[in-house]
Amino acid sequence: MxxxxxxxxxxxxxxxxxxxxxxxxxxxxxxxxxxxxxxxxxxxxxxxxxxxxxxxxxxxxxxxxxxxxxxxxxxxxxxxxxxxxxxxxxxxxxxxxxxxxxxxxxxxxxxxxxxxxxxxxxxxxxxxxxxxxxxxxxxxxxxxxxxxxxxxxxxxxxxxxxxxxxxxxxxxxxxxxxxxxxxxxxxxxxxxxxxxxxxxxxxxxxxxxxxxxxxxxxxxxxxxxxxxxxxxxxxxxxxxxxxxxxxxxxxxxxxxxxxxxxxxxxxxxxxxxxxxxxxxxxxxxxxxxxxxxxxxxxxxxxxxxxxxxxxxxxxxxxxxxxxxxxxxxxxxxxxxxxxxxxxxxxxxxxxxxxxxxxxxxxxxxxxxxxxxxxxxxxxxxxxxxxxxxxxxxxxxxxxxxxxxxxxxxxxxxxxxxxxxxxxxxxxxVPTFFLRFFAWVVSGLLYRVRYVNRDVIPRQGAAILVANHVSFVDALLLMAASPRPIRFVMDAQIFKMPVLSWVFRKLNAIPITSAKDDAFLMEQAFLKVAKELEDGQLVCIFPEGRLTPDGKIGQFRQGISKILALHAAPVVPCALQGLWGSFFSRKYGAAMTRPFVRGFFSKVQVVVGQSILPEQATPSRLEAAVRDLRGDWA
CATH class of the missing domain: 1.20.1250.20 (MFS general substrate transporter like domains)
Incomplete structure (x- = not known):
């Protein structure tokens, strides 16, 4: 103070x-x-x-x-x-x-x-x-x-x-x-x-x-x-x-x-x-x-x-x-x-x-x-x-x-x-309530520390990429950002009961593989491009799924397709300390063991320096997120 x-x-x-x-x-x-x-x-x-x-x-x-x-x-x-x-x-x-x-x-x-x-x-x-x-x-x-x-x-x-x-x-x-x-x-x-x-x-x-x-x-x-x-x-x-x-x-x-x-x-x-x-x-x-x-x-x-x-x-x-x-x-x-x-x-x-x-x-x-x-x-x-x-x-x-x-x-x-x-x-304006929910999760359920959050642009189009550890990743990133974020997420998670209402109010963008629904995938990429054209902040989890073992999976090619449709700076982010929490899959299905970690567990969100769109390949972004996360899963 x-x-x-x-x-x-x-x-x-x-x-x-x-x-x-x-x-x-x-x-x-x-x-x-x-x-x-x-x-x-x-x-x-x-x-x-x-x-x-x-x-x-x-x-x-x-x-x-x-x-x-x-x-x-x-x-x-x-x-x-x-x-x-x-x-x-x-x-x-x-x-x-x-x-x-x-x-x-x-x-x-x-x-x-x-x-x-x-x-x-x-x-x-x-x-x-x-x-x-x-x-x-x-x-x-x-x-x-x-x-x-x-x-x-x-x-x-x-x-x-x-x-x-x-x-x-x-x-x-x-x-x-x-x-x-x-x-x-x-x-x-x-x-x-x-x-x-x-x-x-x-x-x-x-x-x-x-x-x-x-x-x-x-x-x-x-x-x-x-x-x-x-x-x-x-x-x-x-x-x-x-x-x-x-x-x-x-x-x-x-x-x-x-x-x-x-x-x-x-x-x-x-x-x-x-x-x-x-x-x-x-x-x-x-x-x-x-x-x-x-x-x-x-x-x-x-x-x-x-x-x-x-x-x-x-x-x-x-x-x-x-x-x-x-x-x-x-x-x-x-x-x-x-x-x-x-x-x-x-x-x-x-x-x-x-x-x-x-x-x-x-x-x-x-x-x-x-x-x-x-x-x-x-x-x-x-x-x-x-x-x-x-x-x-x-x-x-x-x-x-x-x-x-x-x-x-x-x-x-x-x-x-x-x-x-x-x-x-x-x-x-459901964003008010959703930000309140994010504030409660980040301030009461966890002891969250934010590192370099000022790097997140306050204006203009940008893409956040992060590792995907738990069902509250979006809420913690939302709490870290000074402005609203449009999240791109797996269509199956998007459809989950209760959470679906939250994701819809967040204007999240559901996406799936071409094998499951090629039309939905193409619509998602076009929607992301439109949000970036409007100067919005978009977040994707390039692994494409929640980690089943706490490790960072391979980043997929979706980020390259997004940048091809609309070039924008990419900001790597790392979530630390969520593996093993109630919202993660460490013990099998998530949200089945409520007292496994207790309240006020230490969590950290680390934001890295933005990367120019022409340099933001999946492999480089994956390496940047790995470096930011370190050994703390």
Whole structure:
């Protein structure tokens, strides 16, 4: 971890950006939390709206600019220097919080509502520049760690900002003065940090592109671009759903504390702190669990946790209420001493931790796979989708409130909806679930070490060749690769019950000998050539069958025919440590002796240097794989 992510904080290409982002997130949290608490607990002075109505109005005003201006902000980030744009945004932030200071000091609720909208404008412009900045200044191996740090910092800032807001609001008039002064001070600090950021010039081809000031047509254009790569588009949908889910929870902490838990603003701060710490821990933990690369298999894992602990939170609130509430509003210490508070906070923490595991791979996926010429505009389109989902979340919450639902029921409904939406998304894109399965196999059933995995090309056509030891070879190679792989496999294995479903979802290509089915063999070669023409990564096992004795068999001529149809670099890979496992044929039929090796057996996947297509003969590839595997079968 120290060598991959936190070490970025020592570099000028990341630290000033990190501090700029951190200060902005802190100010957002401080301002919105303070205003939400004031309109919740001091409604007579700040507008007189109900707690639920005020919370949803603040959320809606902050979201609205994402709908109106995201398309324009994406163009600005692609066309102009992102660093200069972010510096200008920080100047704008100083102006906004200065106006907000007036609203706080003179209890002018309408001024503060306007500033909420303007802070939304600030975030709308800053977001695409922020996420497009990272892949421009970080290497491929650093993007996951950089995203994790940014997500962690964002929610740590939310945590600290919420705690500070809660404490200062609790102190009355003097605290409100302190909030006004602190907002301005932090904005100035953020502007100063932005002055040290390195330049982020746009691609030369974008400098002369004409701006489209029509937000509707530009938004539709950006969505069409995103849909050219459905993996990016579905990642956008997944992120937008997280914002829907998070918006419902974050906007209901204050009403939950006041109306159901009989607690004061300090308990709201405690819940926000717990939620923020969980997101931060999950975001940083994501890099470790993904082994420092993009791992979309964590997305289903995160979705499962969000539902499980969201549903349990509903029951935890019910248990808390049924245990009996004291007269008056509880402070944080009384809340913690109350029966059920530990369960409630644990659910909040774990729900948010799994949300962090869910979000970081999706953001990294967009940054990694989006076309560099349109990256900021695709992120802007994602922001628009986020805004739409959050507006729907607010409308749903208001509708359920009007129907008589209490806060606990609204949160429970969101958790159940999360399960339904997750199932729908993973049916549309089974790769998410299959990568999760590969992650489980490679991380839980075995202790897998990957050697030289960075050699696998991140873009463009290439062929992986490997020895064939077990029925999980494809899953381990899938876990090693930063991108999807099209596997070519024996037709008999392809047809095996249960595994057949997995192979079909992987878009695997069945193949057989000419003797068994000449037509199927020819179709397989043509399909492989088409995948390579489309720039895909294809993997074949040139032995043509699982090893019956642990030794590497002779590589067949199929690889030569593939290269004759479409030349592409060939990357040799060796699987070590799988011979004798439950999934191998060491003891006869595979998968018949479940405890023969036990869990967490050591396995290694070794990747060799790519070989030019004209040099990639079967004998040379066989020798390369033998050298990589060595004596460890």
């Amino acid at each position: 120290a060598n991959s992510s936190f070490s970025l904080l020592k570099t000028l290409r990341f630290l000033p950006f990190f501090l700029t982002q951190l200060s902005g997130a802190f100010n957002d949290a401080l301002f919105k939390s303070a205003f939400t608490l004031l309109v919740t607990f001091y409604a007579a002075k700040f507008g007189g709206l109900s707690a639920a109505m005020a919370s949803n109005l603040i959320a809606g005003l902050f979201i609205l600019p994402f709908l109106l201006f995201s398309a324009t902000s994406g163009q600005l980030s692609d066309k102009f220097d992102k660093t200069r744009l972010m510096r200008a945004v920080k100047v704008f932030e100083i102006v906004i919080v200065s106006v907000a200071a007036y609203g706080f000091l003179f209890e002018a609720a309408w001024v503060l509502y306007v500033c909420v909208f303007l802070m939304g404008v600030h975030s709308t412009i800053f977001g695409p520049a922020k996420y497009a900045y990272l892949p421009q200044h970080l290497s491929n191996n650093e993007v996951v760690g950089g995203n994790g740090l940014v997500e962690m910092a964002t929610f740590v800032a939310i945590l600290v900002g919420s705690i500070v807001a809660g404490e200062l609001v609790h102190q009355g008039a003097s605290g409100v003065w302190a909030i006004a002064l602190l907002c301005v001070t932090v904005a100035v600090f953020g502007w100063a940090a932005s002055q040290m950021m390195p330049v982020s010039q746009p691609m030369a081809s974008l400098k002369n592109v004409q701006m489209n000031w029509n937000p509707l047509s530009e938004t539709l254009h950006n969505l069409r671009i995103a849909r050219q790569d459905m993996a990016v588009f579905y990642a956008m949908i997944g992120i937008s759903w997280l914002w829907f889910f998070g918006a419902i929870f974050l906007t209901h902490f204050a009403p939950l504390a006041k109306e159901m838990l009989a607690s004061n603003e300090r308990v709201v701060t405690l819940m926000l702190a717990t939620f923020s710490i969980g997101i931060g821990v999950g975001s940083v933990l994501c890099e470790k669990l993904s082994r420092h690369q993009l791992e979309i298999g964590l997305v289903p894992f995160g979705a499962m946790g969000m539902t499980v602990f969201g549903v349990d939170l509903y029951f935890a609130i019910g248990s808390f209420v049924q245990a009996g509430l004291p007269v008056g509003e509880m402070g944080a210490m009384d809340f913690l001493a109350h029966a059920g508070s530990v369960r409630l906070l644990t659910d909040l923490f774990l729900l948010s931790l799994f949300s962090g595991l869910y979000s970081v791979p999706l953001y990294t996926m967009i940054q990694t796979y989006a076309q560099p010429t349109h990256r900021a505009r695709i992120i802007a389109a994602n922001n628009i989708l986020n805004a739409l989902f959050m507006i729907v979340a607010s409308l749903l919450a208001l509708g359920l409130t009007a129907m008589g639902a209490n806060v606990a029921q609204i949160l429970g409904a969101a958790a159940v909806l999360n399960a339904l939406v997750a199932i729908y998304i993973f049916r549309l």
